[in-house]
Amino acid sequence: MNILVGLKRVPDTAEAAVIPDSTGKDIIKDRLTFSLNEADNYALEEALLLKEKYGGTVTLLSFGPKAFEEVLRMGMAKGADTAIRLWDEKFTNADYFTVGKVLATACQTLPYDLILTGCMATDDGYAAVGLTMAAILGLPHATYVSKIEIQNSKAKIRRELEGGLLEVKEINLPAVLAVQTGINTPRYSSILGIKRAAAKPITVLDCAGLNLADPDFLAKTILEKLYIPIVESKAEFLEGAPDEVSTQLAKIFKEKGVL
Amino acid sequence: MSCIMVLAESRQGNLRDITFEMLAKANELANQMNLKVNVLCLGKNNESMAKNLSAYAYEVFSIDDELLANFNSEIYRKTISKVAQEHKPSLFFIGHTAFGIDLAPSLAHELNLPLITDCIEIIREDSKIVATRQMYSGKLNARVLFKEQSGMMTIRSGTFKPAELKLSGNIVTKPIPEEFKTGHASNFLGYEEVPTTGIDITKADIIVAIGRGIKEQKNMPAVEDFAKTIGGELACTRPVIDAGWMPKDRQVGSSGKTVKPKLYIALGISGAFQHISGMKSAQTIVAVNKDQNAPIFSVAHYGIVGDLLKIVPMLKDKIKEMKAGA
Numbered sequence: 128m129n130i131l132v133g134l135k136r137v138p139d140t141a142e143a144a145v146i147p148d149s150t151g152k153d154i155i156k157d158r159l160t161f162s163l164n165e166a167d168n169y170a171l172e173e174a175l176l177l178k179e180k181y182g183g184t185v186t187l188l189s190f191g192p193k194a195f196e197e198v199l200r201m202g203m204a205k206g207a208d209t210a211i212r213l214w215d216e217k218f219t220n221a222d223y224f225t226v227g228k229v230l231a232t233a234c235q236t237l238p239y240d241l242i243l244t245g246c247m248a249t250d251d252g253y254a255a256v257g258l259t260m261a262a263i264l265g266l267p268h269a270t271y272v273s274k275i276e277i278q279n280s281k282a283k284i285r286r287e288l289e290g291g292l293l294e295v296k297e298i299n300l301p302a303v304l305a306v307q308t309g310i311n312t313p314r315y316s317s318i319l320g321i322k323r324a325a326a327k328p329i330t331v332l333d334c335a336g337l338n339l340a341d342p343d344f345l346a347k348t349i350l351e352k353l354y355i356p357i358v359e360s361k362a363e364f365l366e367g368a369p370d371e372v373s374t375q376l377a378k379i380f381k382e383k384g385v386l
Numbered sequence: 387m388s389c390i391m392v393l394a395e396s397r398q399g400n401l402r403d404i405t406f407e408m409l410a411k412a413n414e415l416a417n418q419m420n421l422k423v424n425v426l427c428l429g430k431n432n433e434s435m436a437k438n439l440s441a442y443a444y445e446v447f448s449i450d451d452e453l454l455a456n457f458n459s460e461i462y463r464k465t466i467s468k469v470a471q472e473h474k475p476s477l478f479f480i481g482h483t484a485f486g487i488d489l490a491p492s493l494a495h496e497l498n499l500p501l502i503t504d505c506i507e508i509i510r511e512d513s514k515i516v517a518t519r520q521m522y523s524g525k526l527n528a529r530v531l532f533k534e535q536s537g538m539m540t541i542r543s544g545t546f547k548p549a550e551l552k553l554s555g556n557i558v559t560k561p562i563p564e565e566f567k568t569g570h571a572s573n574f575l576g577y578e579e580v581p582t583t584g585i586d587i588t589k590a591d592i593i594v595a596i597g598r599g600i601k602e603q604k605n606m607p608a609v610e611d612f613a614k615t616i617g618g619e620l621a622c623t624r625p626v627i628d629a630g631w632m633p634k635d636r637q638v639g640s641s642g643k644t645v646k647p648k649l650y651i652a653l654g655i656s657g658a659f660q661h662i663s664g665m666k667s668a669q670t671i672v673a674v675n676k677d678q679n680a681p682i683f684s685v686a687h688y689g690i691v692g693d694l695l696k697i698v699p700m701l702k703d704k705i706k707e708m709k710a711g712a
């Protein structure tokens with residue numbers, strides 16, 4: 128079973144201040160740390176588990192500048208066979224479609240039975256790149272996938288709907304499955320794996336290498352401006368040392384009769 | 387003639403709230419743009435749904451077939467794209483839901499429409515349509531435009547207020563074209579429920595909810611202790627479930643449970659919309675987070691900027707004292 132996996136490198140922003148840069152189209156990144164997108168870590172693990180079960184190869188694909196090789200090396204350290212980075216200076220103002228198109232074009236040159244992506248990137252939150260690849264490749268697909276079982280040339284999958292309901296489906300392979308977090312328990316990479324991966328080559332393809340003419344990667348949408356939302360915070364902030372705020376809060380609970 | 391097309395979303399024969407939220411926004415924009423709103427209703431035994439929808443649209447296209455009883459992105463895509471090609475919508479609204487987002491990218495591609503996902507505001511500005519969507523888990527907003535005149539948008543649930551309308555739209559019933567009825571690459575097999583472990587958090591008066599800010603499993607007992615003292619049930623965000631630290635039926639949010647307790651104490655929770663949608667109606671919300679810009683503070687009534695690991699044991703003692711004194 129040959130599996131392709133899309134991996135994205137994203138800034139860790141849960142605990143950091145996120146500030147637009149002077150262009151207003153990107154954020155100030157110099158104080159941020161980066162890692163593999165959360166859902167992609169699960170997609171990678173799922174690919175490795177399937178490879179362990181059925182044999183075959185795992186090929187990693189990432190659309191991004193040189194720094195993105197960090198997540199590709201991490202994936203190879205965990206057991207992926209090869210990695211391809213797709214980038215060209217011409218890819219400015221990329222949107223979901225640019226990324227989907229470039230990734231799909233790279234997929235067309237590779238043998239595959241299954242393509243896995245994460246269901247959503249934590250930075251842009253499009254939740255659209257994986258299924259856009261499917262659309263371009265003309266493949267069946269599913270997102271928010273929380274279980275994958277291979278049955279001959281089909282995948283029996285479970286995907287999450289709202290309110291704790293799950294949908295069970297059967298999908299012909301090859302297909303694109305966009306994986307939800309929690310589908311498995313991602314492994315850590317071993318020291319040996321990291322050493323081995325450091326020496327592995329990463330293929331880099333640009334527009335010419337992908338045979339992409341300019342109009343092909345024109346984005347379909349324009350990100351005009353990023354800004355910090357004005358939060359209509361109705362919260363009353365309690366201030367002071369932990370001891371003081373705890374006393375205040377306990378008092379509020381009592382006054383409100385919630386306890 | 388061009389229109390704003392809305393895809394009604396239903397599950398097991400019932401229209402979902404997102405449908406009416408989208409229809410309210412679509413009608414508001416349609417009035418400004420001098421367009422008509424058309425709604426697509428796919429399902430089985432659509433009659434009452436179509437009738438209901440006719441109050442909100444100029445035309446209701448009802449496609450009624452056994453094959454549409456359950457959502458299937460493939461059959462839905464083919465069927466919808468046929469109708470859409472006849473009517474060439476300027477704007478096409480689909481819910482940013484598990485159904486909608488499984489369909490929108492491939493439908494947009496087939497219709498050659500640009501797509502803006504997870505919109506929280508849509509306005510008309512100098513004859514252009516401008517969408518607002520969030521990035522970086524709600525820490526930034528983005529103004530996004532289509533490069534072309536028309537496009538598709540997926541709309542976040544709970545962002546637009548449904549409006550009472552009294553149009554009397556025409557109901558047009560259409561069949562599924564024969565050629566779409568066979569040869570599917572994907573098939574619906576059934577629904578499953580998340581298994582329950584006994585405790586129903588939706589019934590709790592007090593909920594102590596933990597997020598990734600708890601950092602390590604070894605910090606759990608302190609919060610469990612606190613919950614016991616205050617007489618509340620423990621709940622959590624999705625990453626805590628993913629880590630395997632709590633059973634799935636304790637998850638609050640769009641892919642978990644919706645709760646409305648008297649008191650919701652959010653500890654180390656950033657406030658992603660998928661979480662907020664499941665707890666924003668709680669009577670009193672207290673949030674403890676070390677990041678003063680965490681979006682959770684936009685729904686909290688009381689906020690504490692600080693380390694939950696320091697505050698939780700302290701608060702437990704204060705409540706114990708108070709209870710002993712009372």
Ligand SMILES: Cc1cc2nc3c(=O)[nH]c(=O)nc-3n(C[C@H](O)[C@H](O)[C@H](O)COP(=O)(O)OP(=O)(O)OC[C@H]3O[C@@H](n4cnc5c(N)ncnc54)[C@H](O)[C@@H]3O)c2cc1C
Nearest residue numbers: 597598599623624639640641642654655656661676693694
């Ligand atoms: C389709 C889909 C469905 C989803 N459904 C759900 C759902 O139902 N429920 C849900 O919760 N999520 C859901 N999510 C995930 C959601 O997008 C967020 O990733 C998640 O809610 C974040 O959880 P968190 O706040 O615990 O973690 P984070 O976003 O990582 O936030 C951790 C917070 O803890 C704070 N913190 C860290 N250390 C401390 C400390 N010592 N003291 C105080 N504060 C601290 C940080 O400042 C930060 O704000 C869904 C996602 C998708 C794509």
Ligand SMILES: Nc1ncnc2c1ncn2[C@@H]1O[C@H](COP(=O)(O)O)[C@@H](O)[C@H]1O
Nearest residue numbers: 133134190244245247248253254255256
């Ligand atoms: N630049 C990228 N390189 C590789 N894969 C990507 C990239 N951007 C998005 N993806 C994949 O598409 C998924 C959905 O991303 P998004 O549509 O941006 O929310 C991610 O989880 C990745 O698996």
